[in-house]
Amino acid sequence: MTRITVILAAEPRDRALCRSLLPPAGAIEVVADVEGGEAALAAVARLRPQMLLLDLQRPRLDALAALPQIRLQSPRTRVILLTSRRTPTALILEGLRRGARGYLDRAAFRSFLLKAVRAVDAGEAWVPRQMVSRILDQIVRLSAAEARPRGGAGVTPRTLRTQRRGQERT
Amino acid sequence: MRRPDLMIASADPALRKRLAETPPVLLLDLPLPGYTGLESLQAIQTLSPTTRTIVLVARPEDSDAVLALKQGARGYCSRQSEPALLRRAVQQVRDGEIWVGRSVTTQLLEELTAASTRRAPGPPRRLGRLTQRERELVALVAAGASNKEIADRLSIAERTVKAHLTSIFRKLGVSSRLHLAVYTLEAEGFGQEKGPTDQSPIDRRPRS
Numbered sequence: 001m002t003r004i005t006v007i008l009a010a011e012p013r014d015r016a017l018c019r020s021l022l023p024p025a026g027a028i029e030v031v032a033d034v035e036g037g038e039a040a041l042a043a044v045a046r047l048r049p050q051m052l053l054l055d056l057q058r059p060r061l062d063a064l065a066a067l068p069q070i071r072l073q074s075p076r077t078r079v080i081l082l083t084s085r086r087t088p089t090a091l092i093l094e095g096l097r098r099g100a101r102g103y104l105d106r107a108a109f110r111s112f113l114l115k116a117v118r119a120v121d122a123g124e125a126w127v128p129r130q131m132v133s134r135i136l137d138q139i140v141r142l143s144a145a146e147a148r149p150r151g152g153a154g155v156t157p158r159t160l161r162t163q164r165r166g167q168e169r170t
Numbered sequence: 171m172r173r174p175d176l177m178i179a180s181a182d183p184a185l186r187k188r189l190a191e192t193p194p195v196l197l198l199d200l201p202l203p204g205y206t207g208l209e210s211l212q213a214i215q216t217l218s219p220t221t222r223t224i225v226l227v228a229r230p231e232d233s234d235a236v237l238a239l240k241q242g243a244r245g246y247c248s249r250q251s252e253p254a255l256l257r258r259a260v261q262q263v264r265d266g267e268i269w270v271g272r273s274v275t276t277q278l279l280e281e282l283t284a285a286s287t288r289r290a291p292g293p294p295r296r297l298g299r300l301t302q303r304e305r306e307l308v309a310l311v312a313a314g315a316s317n318k319e320i321a322d323r324l325s326i327a328e329r330t331v332k333a334h335l336t337s338i339f340r341k342l343g344v345s346s347r348l349h350l351a352v353y354t355l356e357a358e359g360f361g362q363e364k365g366p367t368d369q370s371p372i373d374r375r376p377r378s
Protein backbone atom coordinates (compact mmCIF):
# COMPACT_ATOMS: atom_id res chain seq x y z
CA MET A 1 0.00 0.00 0.00
CA THR A 2 1.32 3.43 -0.84
CA ARG A 3 1.95 6.01 1.81
CA ILE A 4 -0.67 8.68 2.36
CA THR A 5 0.57 12.02 3.62
CA VAL A 6 -1.96 13.92 5.67
CA ILE A 7 -2.24 17.43 7.07
CA LEU A 8 -4.60 17.91 9.98
CA ALA A 9 -6.24 21.31 10.29
CA ALA A 10 -8.47 21.33 13.33
CA GLU A 11 -8.73 22.27 16.97
CA PRO A 12 -6.06 20.70 19.19
CA ARG A 13 -8.56 18.32 20.77
CA ASP A 14 -9.71 16.94 17.42
CA ARG A 15 -6.19 16.78 16.12
CA ALA A 16 -5.19 14.63 19.07
CA LEU A 17 -8.17 12.38 18.45
CA CYS A 18 -7.39 12.05 14.74
CA ARG A 19 -3.75 11.32 15.43
CA SER A 20 -4.70 8.59 17.86
CA LEU A 21 -6.93 7.00 15.24
CA LEU A 22 -4.42 7.08 12.41
CA PRO A 23 -1.72 4.43 12.77
CA PRO A 24 1.43 6.11 14.15
CA ALA A 25 3.86 4.51 11.74
CA GLY A 26 2.76 3.05 8.51
CA ALA A 27 0.70 3.75 5.48
CA ILE A 28 -0.71 7.03 6.73
CA GLU A 29 1.61 9.76 7.88
CA VAL A 30 0.51 13.02 9.47
CA VAL A 31 3.05 15.51 8.13
CA ALA A 32 1.69 18.61 9.85
CA ASP A 33 -1.05 19.73 12.13
CA VAL A 34 -2.37 23.24 12.19
CA GLU A 35 -5.46 25.21 13.08
CA GLY A 36 -7.59 27.38 10.78
CA GLY A 37 -7.97 27.81 7.05
CA GLU A 38 -5.08 30.19 6.56
CA ALA A 39 -2.61 27.94 8.35
CA ALA A 40 -3.98 24.97 6.39
CA LEU A 41 -3.39 26.80 3.14
CA ALA A 42 0.18 27.66 4.09
CA ALA A 43 0.94 24.09 5.18
CA VAL A 44 -0.61 22.58 2.04
CA ALA A 45 1.28 24.97 -0.23
CA ARG A 46 4.53 24.00 1.50
CA LEU A 47 4.06 20.24 1.84
CA ARG A 48 1.58 19.34 -0.90
CA PRO A 49 0.20 16.36 0.96
CA GLN A 50 -2.12 13.77 -0.53
CA MET A 51 -4.79 14.58 1.99
CA LEU A 52 -6.03 17.46 4.08
CA LEU A 53 -8.42 16.92 6.95
CA LEU A 54 -9.98 20.33 7.33
CA ASP A 55 -12.21 21.34 10.19
CA LEU A 56 -15.23 23.26 8.97
CA GLN A 57 -15.53 25.26 12.11
CA ARG A 58 -18.20 27.83 12.71
CA PRO A 59 -18.39 30.74 13.07
CA ARG A 60 -14.98 31.03 11.44
CA LEU A 61 -15.44 30.47 7.76
CA ASP A 62 -11.81 30.77 6.80
CA ALA A 63 -11.62 27.05 6.09
CA LEU A 64 -14.22 27.47 3.36
CA ALA A 65 -12.57 30.59 2.08
CA ALA A 66 -9.24 28.80 1.85
CA LEU A 67 -10.55 25.84 -0.15
CA PRO A 68 -10.35 27.27 -3.70
CA GLN A 69 -6.85 28.51 -2.99
CA ILE A 70 -5.85 25.13 -1.57
CA ARG A 71 -6.99 23.51 -4.81
CA LEU A 72 -4.96 25.97 -6.81
CA GLN A 73 -1.85 25.55 -4.71
CA SER A 74 -1.96 21.80 -4.61
CA PRO A 75 -4.43 20.19 -7.01
CA ARG A 76 -3.42 16.72 -5.96
CA THR A 77 -4.39 17.27 -2.34
CA ARG A 78 -7.76 15.76 -1.57
CA VAL A 79 -9.78 17.35 1.16
CA ILE A 80 -12.07 15.76 3.72
CA LEU A 81 -14.06 18.22 5.77
CA LEU A 82 -14.43 17.57 9.47
CA THR A 83 -17.84 18.58 10.70
CA SER A 84 -20.04 18.32 13.75
CA ARG A 85 -23.68 17.51 14.26
CA ARG A 86 -24.42 21.22 14.25
CA THR A 87 -22.67 22.04 10.99
CA PRO A 88 -25.36 23.37 8.63
CA THR A 89 -25.90 21.39 5.46
CA ALA A 90 -25.49 24.56 3.41
CA LEU A 91 -21.99 24.95 4.73
CA ILE A 92 -21.07 21.36 3.91
CA LEU A 93 -22.49 21.69 0.41
CA GLU A 94 -20.50 24.85 -0.09
CA GLY A 95 -17.40 22.96 0.97
CA LEU A 96 -18.14 20.20 -1.52
CA ARG A 97 -18.76 22.80 -4.21
CA ARG A 98 -15.35 24.16 -3.46
CA GLY A 99 -13.74 20.85 -4.15
CA ALA A 100 -13.78 18.84 -0.93
CA ARG A 101 -14.13 15.13 -1.66
CA GLY A 102 -16.09 14.23 1.38
CA TYR A 103 -16.92 15.03 4.96
CA LEU A 104 -16.98 13.27 8.25
CA ASP A 105 -18.83 14.07 11.46
CA ARG A 106 -16.54 14.06 14.47
CA ALA A 107 -18.91 11.63 16.17
CA ALA A 108 -17.98 9.14 13.44
CA PHE A 109 -14.20 9.59 13.66
CA ARG A 110 -13.64 6.44 15.64
CA SER A 111 -15.46 4.19 13.25
CA PHE A 112 -14.74 5.83 9.93
CA LEU A 113 -11.78 8.19 9.89
CA LEU A 114 -9.35 5.59 8.65
CA LYS A 115 -11.81 4.22 6.10
CA ALA A 116 -12.63 7.68 4.84
CA VAL A 117 -8.99 8.62 4.38
CA ARG A 118 -8.32 5.40 2.47
CA ALA A 119 -11.44 5.70 0.33
CA VAL A 120 -10.86 9.32 -0.63
CA ASP A 121 -7.22 8.61 -1.30
CA ALA A 122 -8.38 5.86 -3.65
CA GLY A 123 -10.44 8.43 -5.54
CA GLU A 124 -13.82 7.83 -3.99
CA ALA A 125 -16.16 10.35 -2.48
CA TRP A 126 -17.02 10.11 1.19
CA VAL A 127 -20.52 11.45 1.61
CA PRO A 128 -23.54 9.77 3.16
CA ARG A 129 -26.29 8.62 0.87
CA GLN A 130 -28.78 11.24 1.93
CA MET A 131 -26.39 13.97 0.81
CA VAL A 132 -26.31 12.70 -2.76
CA SER A 133 -29.73 14.09 -3.61
CA ARG A 134 -28.68 17.50 -2.31
CA ILE A 135 -25.60 17.37 -4.47
CA LEU A 136 -27.67 16.45 -7.48
CA ASP A 137 -30.11 19.28 -6.77
CA GLN A 138 -27.22 21.71 -6.74
CA ILE A 139 -25.85 20.42 -10.01
CA VAL A 140 -29.24 20.68 -11.66
CA ARG A 141 -29.72 24.19 -10.31
CA LEU A 142 -26.30 25.27 -11.46
CA SER A 143 -26.72 23.75 -14.92
CA ALA A 144 -30.15 25.31 -15.21
CA ALA A 145 -28.71 28.70 -14.29
CA GLU A 146 -26.08 28.19 -16.97
CA ALA A 147 -28.49 27.11 -19.65
CA ARG A 148 -31.31 29.53 -18.92
CA PRO A 149 -31.49 32.51 -21.17
CA ARG A 150 -32.08 35.77 -19.34
CA GLY A 151 -35.69 36.09 -18.29
CA GLY A 152 -35.95 32.41 -17.60
CA ALA A 153 -37.70 29.56 -19.29
CA GLY A 154 -41.03 28.27 -18.05
CA VAL A 155 -41.38 26.26 -14.90
CA THR A 156 -40.54 22.64 -15.55
CA PRO A 157 -41.64 19.77 -13.35
CA ARG A 158 -38.10 19.51 -12.17
CA THR A 159 -37.84 23.08 -10.97
CA LEU A 160 -41.16 22.61 -9.25
CA ARG A 161 -39.83 19.56 -7.51
CA THR A 162 -36.62 21.29 -6.59
CA GLN A 163 -38.48 24.29 -5.22
CA ARG A 164 -40.78 22.08 -3.25
CA ARG A 165 -37.88 20.28 -1.71
CA GLY A 166 -36.20 23.58 -0.95
CA GLN A 167 -39.26 24.70 0.97
CA GLU A 168 -39.42 21.51 2.97
CA ARG A 169 -35.92 22.11 4.08
CA THR A 170 -36.33 25.65 5.36
CA MET B 171 -44.52 -3.27 -6.01
CA ARG B 172 -45.64 -3.20 -9.60
CA ARG B 173 -43.05 -3.29 -12.23
CA PRO B 174 -44.33 -1.56 -15.33
CA ASP B 175 -42.58 -3.07 -18.27
CA LEU B 176 -42.14 -0.02 -20.39
CA MET B 177 -41.35 0.70 -23.96
CA ILE B 178 -38.65 3.26 -24.44
CA ALA B 179 -40.37 5.60 -26.82
CA SER B 180 -41.69 8.58 -24.94
CA ALA B 181 -44.81 8.72 -27.05
CA ASP B 182 -45.70 5.15 -26.27
CA PRO B 183 -49.41 5.01 -25.37
CA ALA B 184 -48.93 2.27 -22.75
CA LEU B 185 -46.41 4.43 -20.90
CA ARG B 186 -48.72 7.40 -21.03
CA LYS B 187 -51.57 5.38 -19.65
CA ARG B 188 -49.59 3.89 -16.82
CA LEU B 189 -48.18 7.28 -15.90
CA ALA B 190 -51.68 8.65 -15.53
CA GLU B 191 -51.77 6.50 -12.38
CA THR B 192 -48.80 8.58 -11.13
CA PRO B 193 -46.79 5.74 -9.62
CA PRO B 194 -44.47 6.95 -6.85
CA VAL B 195 -41.60 4.95 -8.26
CA LEU B 196 -41.01 3.77 -11.78
CA LEU B 197 -38.45 1.19 -12.80
CA LEU B 198 -37.53 2.08 -16.32
CA ASP B 199 -35.81 -0.68 -18.18
CA LEU B 200 -33.52 0.56 -20.91
CA PRO B 201 -32.44 -2.66 -22.53
CA LEU B 202 -30.54 -1.28 -25.48
CA PRO B 203 -26.84 -0.93 -24.72
CA GLY B 204 -25.56 2.57 -25.31
CA TYR B 205 -29.03 4.00 -25.47
CA THR B 206 -29.66 6.25 -22.54
CA GLY B 207 -33.28 7.02 -23.25
CA LEU B 208 -32.99 10.50 -21.87
CA GLU B 209 -35.96 11.85 -23.80
CA SER B 210 -38.22 9.37 -22.11
CA LEU B 211 -37.01 10.58 -18.72
CA GLN B 212 -38.06 14.10 -19.52
CA ALA B 213 -41.35 12.94 -20.95
CA ILE B 214 -42.05 10.96 -17.80
CA GLN B 215 -41.46 14.00 -15.67
CA THR B 216 -43.80 16.05 -17.76
CA LEU B 217 -46.52 13.41 -17.64
CA SER B 218 -46.12 12.58 -13.97
CA PRO B 219 -43.92 15.04 -12.08
CA THR B 220 -44.21 13.16 -8.79
CA THR B 221 -42.95 9.88 -10.21
CA ARG B 222 -39.38 9.04 -9.28
CA THR B 223 -37.66 6.97 -11.89
CA ILE B 224 -34.98 4.34 -11.43
CA VAL B 225 -33.22 3.49 -14.65
CA LEU B 226 -32.22 -0.13 -15.20
CA VAL B 227 -29.53 -0.81 -17.74
CA ALA B 228 -27.74 -3.82 -19.08
CA ARG B 229 -24.28 -2.37 -18.65
CA PRO B 230 -24.02 0.40 -16.04
CA GLU B 231 -21.61 3.21 -16.80
CA ASP B 232 -20.84 6.00 -14.36
CA SER B 233 -20.98 8.69 -17.00
CA ASP B 234 -24.36 7.42 -18.26
CA ALA B 235 -25.59 7.42 -14.69
CA VAL B 236 -24.65 11.07 -14.25
CA LEU B 237 -26.41 11.94 -17.50
CA ALA B 238 -29.54 10.08 -16.45
CA LEU B 239 -29.56 11.77 -13.05
CA LYS B 240 -29.19 15.18 -14.62
CA GLN B 241 -32.15 14.39 -16.80
CA GLY B 242 -34.27 13.61 -13.79
CA ALA B 243 -33.64 9.96 -12.92
CA ARG B 244 -33.47 9.31 -9.18
CA GLY B 245 -31.72 6.00 -9.40
CA TYR B 246 -29.57 4.01 -11.77
CA CYS B 247 -28.52 0.40 -11.54
CA SER B 248 -27.91 -2.81 -13.38
CA ARG B 249 -30.92 -4.79 -14.50
CA GLN B 250 -29.11 -7.83 -13.16
CA SER B 251 -29.31 -6.47 -9.61
CA GLU B 252 -30.54 -8.86 -6.94
CA PRO B 253 -34.25 -8.47 -6.19
CA ALA B 254 -33.45 -7.59 -2.57
CA LEU B 255 -31.18 -4.83 -3.74
CA LEU B 256 -33.79 -3.52 -6.14
CA ARG B 257 -36.32 -3.48 -3.36
CA ARG B 258 -33.98 -1.37 -1.26
CA ALA B 259 -33.40 0.93 -4.20
CA VAL B 260 -37.12 1.43 -4.62
CA GLN B 261 -37.56 2.19 -0.92
CA GLN B 262 -34.72 4.68 -0.83
CA VAL B 263 -35.83 6.46 -3.97
CA ARG B 264 -39.40 6.58 -2.74
CA ASP B 265 -38.07 8.21 0.43
CA GLY B 266 -36.44 10.92 -1.64
CA GLU B 267 -32.92 9.62 -1.83
CA ILE B 268 -30.79 8.89 -4.85
CA TRP B 269 -29.75 5.34 -5.63
CA VAL B 270 -26.42 5.13 -7.38
CA GLY B 271 -23.15 3.38 -6.88
CA ARG B 272 -20.45 5.00 -4.84
CA SER B 273 -18.28 5.76 -7.83
CA VAL B 274 -21.15 7.71 -9.37
CA THR B 275 -21.24 9.85 -6.26
CA THR B 276 -17.62 10.71 -6.89
CA GLN B 277 -18.47 11.78 -10.42
CA LEU B 278 -21.36 13.84 -9.14
CA LEU B 279 -19.05 15.67 -6.78
CA GLU B 280 -16.73 16.43 -9.64
CA GLU B 281 -19.67 17.72 -11.67
CA LEU B 282 -20.70 19.90 -8.78
CA THR B 283 -17.28 21.47 -8.42
CA ALA B 284 -16.96 21.90 -12.17
CA ALA B 285 -20.41 23.48 -12.45
CA SER B 286 -19.67 25.85 -9.59
CA THR B 287 -16.39 26.98 -11.03
CA ARG B 288 -17.82 27.45 -14.52
CA ARG B 289 -20.53 29.63 -13.18
CA ALA B 290 -20.44 33.00 -11.49
CA PRO B 291 -17.94 35.70 -12.17
CA GLY B 292 -15.65 36.17 -9.19
CA PRO B 293 -17.09 37.84 -6.12
CA PRO B 294 -15.41 41.23 -6.53
CA ARG B 295 -17.03 41.88 -9.88
CA ARG B 296 -20.41 40.90 -8.58
CA LEU B 297 -20.13 43.00 -5.46
CA GLY B 298 -19.80 45.93 -7.80
CA ARG B 299 -23.42 45.44 -8.77
CA LEU B 300 -24.60 46.34 -5.29
CA THR B 301 -25.68 49.79 -4.25
CA GLN B 302 -23.87 51.59 -1.46
CA ARG B 303 -26.67 50.78 0.98
CA GLU B 304 -26.67 47.14 -0.03
CA ARG B 305 -22.96 46.94 0.61
CA GLU B 306 -23.48 48.35 4.10
CA LEU B 307 -26.01 45.60 4.70
CA VAL B 308 -23.70 42.92 3.42
CA ALA B 309 -20.99 44.03 5.83
CA LEU B 310 -23.44 43.80 8.73
CA VAL B 311 -24.71 40.37 7.69
CA ALA B 312 -21.16 39.14 7.36
CA ALA B 313 -20.50 40.39 10.89
CA GLY B 314 -23.36 38.21 12.06
CA ALA B 315 -26.00 40.89 12.68
CA SER B 316 -29.68 39.88 12.72
CA ASN B 317 -32.29 41.67 10.64
CA LYS B 318 -33.44 43.51 13.74
CA GLU B 319 -29.94 44.68 14.55
CA ILE B 320 -29.36 45.78 10.99
CA ALA B 321 -32.63 47.69 11.00
CA ASP B 322 -31.70 49.50 14.21
CA ARG B 323 -28.22 50.23 13.01
CA LEU B 324 -29.28 51.72 9.69
CA SER B 325 -32.49 53.26 11.07
CA ILE B 326 -34.73 51.46 8.60
CA ALA B 327 -37.63 49.07 9.00
CA GLU B 328 -36.97 45.36 9.32
CA ARG B 329 -39.18 44.89 6.30
CA THR B 330 -36.85 47.11 4.32
CA VAL B 331 -33.89 45.06 5.49
CA LYS B 332 -35.57 41.94 4.14
CA ALA B 333 -36.29 43.61 0.82
CA HIS B 334 -32.66 44.68 0.54
CA LEU B 335 -31.49 41.17 1.36
CA THR B 336 -33.71 39.65 -1.31
CA SER B 337 -32.23 42.01 -3.84
CA ILE B 338 -28.69 41.28 -2.66
CA PHE B 339 -29.20 37.53 -2.80
CA ARG B 340 -30.49 37.85 -6.34
CA LYS B 341 -27.67 40.08 -7.52
CA LEU B 342 -24.96 37.88 -6.03
CA GLY B 343 -26.62 34.58 -6.80
CA VAL B 344 -26.43 33.39 -3.20
CA SER B 345 -29.16 31.56 -1.37
CA SER B 346 -28.69 32.28 2.33
CA ARG B 347 -27.08 34.63 4.85
CA LEU B 348 -24.43 32.06 5.48
CA HIS B 349 -23.67 31.79 1.81
CA LEU B 350 -23.52 35.57 1.67
CA ALA B 351 -21.07 35.67 4.56
CA VAL B 352 -18.82 33.14 2.84
CA TYR B 353 -19.04 35.13 -0.34
CA THR B 354 -17.97 38.35 1.33
CA LEU B 355 -15.11 36.62 2.98
CA GLU B 356 -13.79 35.71 -0.42
CA ALA B 357 -14.38 39.15 -1.79
CA GLU B 358 -12.36 40.60 1.06
CA GLY B 359 -9.36 39.21 -0.65
CA PHE B 360 -8.53 35.85 0.85
CA GLY B 361 -6.23 34.45 -1.78
CA GLN B 362 -7.07 36.83 -4.57
CA GLU B 363 -3.57 37.36 -5.82
CA LYS B 364 -4.05 34.43 -8.16
CA GLY B 365 -6.90 36.05 -10.01
CA PRO B 366 -10.49 34.91 -10.25
CA THR B 367 -10.97 31.41 -8.98
CA ASP B 368 -13.46 30.54 -11.68
CA GLN B 369 -10.67 30.50 -14.23
CA SER B 370 -8.59 28.03 -12.32
CA PRO B 371 -6.99 25.39 -14.53
CA ILE B 372 -7.83 22.62 -12.12
CA ASP B 373 -7.63 19.11 -13.40
CA ARG B 374 -11.11 17.75 -12.89
CA ARG B 375 -10.55 14.29 -14.20
CA PRO B 376 -10.32 11.53 -11.69
CA ARG B 377 -6.77 10.64 -10.99
CA SER B 378 -5.80 7.06 -11.32
